[in-house]
Amino acid sequence: MSQSVCILGVTGSIGQSTLKVLQQHPEKYSVFAVTAHSRILELVEICKQYRPKVVVVPSSQVKELQQYFHDQCLTDIEILTDEAGLIAVAEHADVDVVMAAIVGAAGLLPTLAAVKAGKRVLLANKEALVMSGDIMMQAAHDYHAELLPVDSEHNAIFQCLPVGYFQAERNGQPKQGVSRILLTASGGPFLNHSLEQLQSVTPAQACKHPNWSMGQKISVDSATLMNKGLELIEACHLFAISEQFVTVVVHPQSIIHSMVQYVDGSTLAQMGNPDMCTPIAHALAWPERIQTHVPALNLFANQQLDFQEPDTLRFPALKLARQAMQTGGLAPAILNAANEIAVAAFLKNDIGFTEISQVVEQTLNQVEGGAAESIERILQVDQMARSAAQQIVINKGS
Ligand code: NDP
Numbered sequence: 001m002s003q004s005v006c007i008l009g010v011t012g013s014i015g016q017s018t019l020k021v022l023q024q025h026p027e028k029y030s031v032f033a034v035t036a037h038s039r040i041l042e043l044v045e046i047c048k049q050y051r052p053k054v055v056v057v058p059s060s061q062v063k064e065l066q067q068y069f070h071d072q073c074l075t076d077i078e079i080l081t082d083e084a085g086l087i088a089v090a091e092h093a094d095v096d097v098v099m100a101a102i103v104g105a106a107g108l109l110p111t112l113a114a115v116k117a118g119k120r121v122l123l124a125n126k127e128a129l130v131m132s133g134d135i136m137m138q139a140a141h142d143y144h145a146e147l148l149p150v151d152s153e154h155n156a157i158f159q160c161l162p163v164g165y166f167q168a169e170r171n172g173q174p175k176q177g178v179s180r181i182l183l184t185a186s187g188g189p190f191l192n193h194s195l196e197q198l199q200s201v202t203p204a205q206a207c208k209h210p211n212w213s214m215g216q217k218i219s220v221d222s223a224t225l226m227n228k229g230l231e232l233i234e235a236c237h238l239f240a241i242s243e244q245f246v247t248v249v250v251h252p253q254s255i256i257h258s259m260v261q262y263v264d265g266s267t268l269a270q271m272g273n274p275d276m277c278t279p280i281a282h283a284l285a286w287p288e289r290i291q292t293h294v295p296a297l298n299l300f301a302n303q304q305l306d307f308q309e310p311d312t313l314r315f316p317a318l319k320l321a322r323q324a325m326q327t328g329g330l331a332p333a334i335l336n337a338a339n340e341i342a343v344a345a346f347l348k349n350d351i352g353f354t355e356i357s358q359v360v361e362q363t364l365n366q367v368e369g370g371a372a373e374s375i376e377r378i379l380q381v382d383q384m385a386r387s388a389a390q391q392i393v394i395n396k397g398s
């Protein structure tokens with residue numbers, strides 16, 4: 001029987017790659033619901049091709065969308081709105097698989113709703129897990145959701161871990177012969193820039209990733225290495241391993257997508273051309289495998305694999321994220337909120353590139369953390385951290 005899919009964030013980079021995979025397997029998957037935020041014309045094109053039953057957009061976009069739907073004879077598609085609409089499709093009884101590909105904290109409640117409805121949840125929206133860590137993982141356990149990593153590194157680690165690893169005790173220790181996770185990082189577009197050069201890089205340069213084509217926010221995160229910091233936190237939660245067992249390895253070619261080391265001296269790596277269709281297809285079909293258009297790796301085509309340690313002096317965001325994970329509780333949510341504000345400010349040219357991690361650090365120093373006892377508390381601290389970070393941004397400009 002075909003699986004019914006809901007794509008949260010269909011108009012984004014991951015959303016588009018997901019459609020590309022689904023398109024190759026129309027007998028296996030159907031698109032039940034899709035959501036968009038600002039790219040309404042793109043959404044209409046997607047609706048023409050995939051004919052979902054439901055779409056979700058902000059209420060401010062409904063009038064325009066209705067007009068397009070009327071013009072294109074798509075009026076049989078139901079339109080839901082805002083966060084309530086996102087949650088409704090994420091937990092909808094007719095949905096089997098939810099692709100969580102909204103960017104940032106906006107994806108938290110819909111992703112959690114999908115988990116609590118016991119869906120197979122393909123997790124791209126790392127910010128949701130960084131913010132809610134233990135609560136999200138506990139919900140996945142309690143509601144028997146299959147929370148599968150789409151982030152290429154975590155999908156690689158998932159592929160290299162022993163079968164049944166997820167059923168083991170979640171005590172922060174590596175188990176079943178695993179000794180360490182090696183989380184690879186491309187190093188981003190500024191890997192070899194000096195601190196001085198980093199001060200004058202532009203948003204356009206930051207968004208031009210050498211190996212991956214991604215949304216703006218994650219592209220800037222890759223350039224500051226905050227993406228790797230968020231991924232470190234993501235790995236600790238997904239694989240129930242404390243941060244001291246996760247080493248970040250800079251590997252500029254992005255051919256190895258991450259590795260798992262074992263006590264017997266083995267290191268298992270997952271390799272492939274850098275294309276998000278591979279981890280998306282893996283998580284969609286797991287434990288089976290389905291075809292994608294991604295060509296097999298050609299190791300004879302001058303492929304060189306280099307590795308180096310990350311430089312946290314030039315890229316302090318990685319250190320801040322590791323410290324936030326060590327602190328635990330609400331610290332990762334504060335880190336994430338401050339980073340979202342700082343990245344948005346950098347993209348608007350309100351602050352410089354090296355000021356992004358300064359805003360994050362100052363926000364972490366200002367906003368009181370404590371235990372992440374509930375989602376309500378996490379959302380409250382998220383708002384406090386956003387206000388504090390916004391003020392720090394304003395002060396930097398004046
Ligand atoms: P994009 O910016 O390309 O897409 C983001 C999607 O979220 C769009 O569909 C956008 O709608 C929607 N969206 C944005 N803001 C809101 C909001 N406030 N409410 C509801 N929907 C919203 O991002 P990516 O696809 O690159 O990334 C998505 C997630 O996946 C991120 O968390 C990222 O870290 C993660 N990820 C991405 C990878 C990649 O290769 N791109 C790799 C690994 C992880 P619209 O476009 O209509 O405004």
Ligand code: MG
Pocket residue numbers: 151152153231
């Ligand atoms: Mg990644």
